Amino acid sequence: MTARGGLHPSLVHHIVNSLGWSELRPSQSAAMEPLLQGSDALLLAPTAGGKTEAAVFPLLSRMTAEGWTAPSVIYVAPLKALLNNLLPRLETYTGWLGRRAGLWHGDITSRRRARLLHEPPDLLLTTPESLESMLVSTKVDHVRWFGGLHAVVVDEVHAFAGDDRGWHLLAVLERLARIAGRPVQRVGLSATVGNPDELLRWLQGTGRRPGRVVAPDTGSGRQEAQVGLDHVGSVANAAKVIAALHQGEKRLVFCDSRRLVEELGAALRARGVTTFLSHASLSADERRRAEQAFAETRDCVIVSTSTLELGIDVGDLDRVIQINAPSSVAAFLQRLGRTGRRPGGTRNCLFLGLNEAGTLAATGLALLWSRGWVEPVQPPPDPRHIVAQQILALCLQEHQVGARLWAEWWRGLGPFGTSAESIVRHLVEQGYLDSDGGMLFIGPEAERRYGHRHFMELTTSFTAMPEFTVLCGREEIGRTDPALLSERVDGPRLLLLAGRSWRVTWTDWKRRRCHVEPADGGGKARWTSPVTGGASFTLAQAVRSVLLGEDPPVRLTQRAEALLTTLREQAVDIVHPGGSVITRVGNDVRWWTWAGHRANATLAATLDDVADAGQRVEDFSIRLRSDLTPRMWKAALTSALERLRLPAPSEEALRGLKYSDALPRHLAEATLSARLADLPGATRILKNPTHISPAL
Incomplete structure (x- = not known):
């Protein structure tokens, strides 16, 4: 390896002699030129594909060559545990060049923060929420801290872009760029996504810098995966299977709820399996102990929610097991990528279905994966509540802001254009902001609602359930x-x-x-989670394809094959290869759309004249009026094709939208309605033929 690619000679020396690398990986080499030239970039590579080094090595080289002052690079990640895991590596890399890395998030003690404030690191590892807390803090000199900022690395950028944390992050980055007085280079790191060019444009915000997607080499080095599926029927049976299979190996089991993690963990321990747990409601010390013990043990199991999906190092894994199915193909790819890292290893995953719905969802997801399909990352539309939060945070940061100058901080970013003026007026009218002499500043209502603990509630974009x-x-x-x-x-x-x-x-x-x-046993676990949507349109359609006879190319156990055969026999009347189906069983009339949660919510709202009022939206069907006739259906369908209605949000959903109380009610409802809807999916179903049961 030589320095001709632009990397600093000292860095090249240590890459060769300290890391023992003779060459960079192809994706790392491809990232060097655009990053050294100051371009924005989205670096795509599988888990453990070297994305961190691909981003950090050229930025450290520029930092040294151009004499950047500390802190000049911010490294943002979605999880504190991921930042904790990265810190030793980044301390090593910065130390090679006489620079320093530092960590700032909610678990960092006040003494360590004071030390960082006194002597800022060159590379700061943090979260969007901690960046916000620094911006609104009276203890942080914003110009000193962020005036030398040149670049931001956003790890697991897809995890941000898919929810409101992404909008929050983009808004904070615009504020940082204004403080720095220069365009800030943005580098996103991600596993495979379905729309990389769109994701890069989203990450760039209002920036007009050159940008490049750097994708991995997908040639002959690509690893195949061994994927299996079993239907076990219960948590107890899942524990029995996991305890019996792959003894002597290190197994990572993913569950998509904290309650399930606890129940399965307890069941495995009852069977004498060395078991560790990880989820967001365990203390930081408890999680660290479990992850460290797991990394150092061979014959063991760690049961986790998605907290271990995003690249946290827990050593070499032998097996990944998925209980039921994850929410997306992208999440499955992240989890699959935790295995097969050792030379000669093969990536693998075993799905264990706890019930019919879980097994069916796993078959649909496996089918999508086999087709090479990955979800596009779609930022949630109309983040008006984030606009309200950001305006309040800016007034805290600057103490007062010109009533007509606030928009300059975001330079027209997405929702921060002229449409945000009505939100500012509402904030003033309701006392969240005071206005005097053409200036805006924090008002008594914001003090009352958010002023506790130095406005800590204003630093996050999500609602934390009380615990x-x-x-x-x-x-x-x-x-x-x-x-x-x-x-x-x-x-x-x-x-x-x-x-x-x-x-x-x-x-x-x-x-x-x-x-x-x-206690000896008998404990109970439960957590209240925010209301979320169910299956996507694409996943629901994949399940329909499975029921129509398409098999996912994965290894099915005899139990899984038997259940699939039974489900297909039971579904003869509710799936049709030529379109959707309306059935009647007694007074239960259903339209089997196989359209997913959001499309069905849109269809139920649009067809309110013939849909059963007050029904709970489901993934695969919509309940219709028991007196429905073919003539009524035809008239309703004709009307629906002319106009689609957005679903009305529930009071529970409104309460779950953080800062909705800082919006006019009609804007809060409009924000949620747009997020509950799937207009393209609903339109596709309406345009497809509908087969009506003779019993109707």
């Missing part, structure tokens, strides 16, 4: 849903947390703490 801290002595175990502490029980109140049962000895309602002691 109680669980303590055994002085040791924090994690957090639990308060409903478990208030519901009526006979006998002792038992919790399940960290895979162990605990007896509640005392609950401190004022301080939101509960004290526990170990």
Whole structure:
């Protein structure tokens, strides 16, 4: 390896002699030229594909060659655990050039933060929420800290772009660029996505810099994957299968709820399996201990939510097991990519279906994966609530902002254009902002709603569900849903947390703490989660294809094959190769759309004259009026093709939209309605033939 590609000679020396690399990987080499030239970029590579080095090596070389002052590079990631995991590597790389890396997030002590404020690092690892807290803090000199900013690396950028954290991040980056007084180079790191060019344009925000998508070499070095599917029917049976299979190997099991992680973890331990757990409601120390122990042990299992999906190093894995199905093909690819890293290894995943729905979803997802399809990353539309949050945060940051100058901070970014003026007026009218002499500043209503703990509530774009801290002595175990502490029980109140049962000895309602002691068993786990949509249009259509006879090219066990045969026989009347189906069973009339949650919500709202009022939206069907006739259906269909209606949000959904109270109600409802809808999917179903049961 030589320095002719533009990397600093000292960096090249250490890459060769300290890392032992004779060459960079193809994707790393491809990233050198655009990043050294200052272009924005989206670097795509599988998990453990060297994306961090591909981004950091050229930026460190520029930092040294051009004499950037600290901090000049910010490295943003969606998880604190991922940042913790990256810090030692980045400290090593910066140290080779006489530079420093530092970490700032919610778990960093005030003493360590004070040290960073006194001596800023050259490369700062942080989260969008921590960046926001620094911007609104009176302790941080914004110009000193961000005046030397030249580049931002956004790790797992797809995880941001798919929800409101992405809009929050983009808005914060625009504010940082204005403080720096220069365009800031933006580098996104991601696994495979379905629309990389669109994702790069989104990441660039209002920037007009050159941009390039750097994709991995997909030639002969591509690894095949061994994917299997079994229907086990229950958590107890899943534990039995996992305990019996692959003994002596290191297994990572993904579940898509914290409750399921706890139940499966407890069931595995009851079978004598060395088991560790990881999810967001465990304490940071508990998660770190589990992840470290797992990394150092061979014959063991770690059960996790998506917290271990995003590249956190837990050592070489032998197996990945997925309970039911993840929410997307992209998530499956991330999880699959945790295996097969050793020379000669093969990527693998075993799906274990706990019920018919879970097994069917897994077959549909496996079918999409086999087709090479990956979801496009779509930022949620109309983030008006983020506009309200950002305007309030800017007033905290600057203390006062010109009533006609606030928009200059975002330079017309997406929702921050002229349409945001009505939001500013509402904030002033409702007392969130005060206005005096053409200036805006924080008002009494914002103080009342968000002023607790120095406006910490204004630093995040998502609503955190209320939880109680669980303590055994002085040791924090994690957090639990308060409903478990208030519901009526006979006998002792038992919790399940960290895979162990605990007896509640005392609950401190004022301080939101509960004290526990170990129990022999019988603990219960539960958390309240925000309302989310179900299956996508594409996944629902894939499930339909499976029921029509298309097999995913994965290894099915006899149990899975038997269930699939039964489900196909049962679905004869509800799936049709030529379109959708309307059936009647007694008074139950259903339109089997196979359109997914959001398209069905759109169709139910549009067909309100013939849809059963008050029904809960489902993924595969819509319940229609019991007195429906073919003539009524034809008239309703003709009307629906002329205009589609957006679904009306529930009060629960409005409460779950953070900062919705800072918006006029009609704008909050419009924001949620746009997010609940799938207009293209609904249109496709309406235009396809509908086959009506003779019983109608």
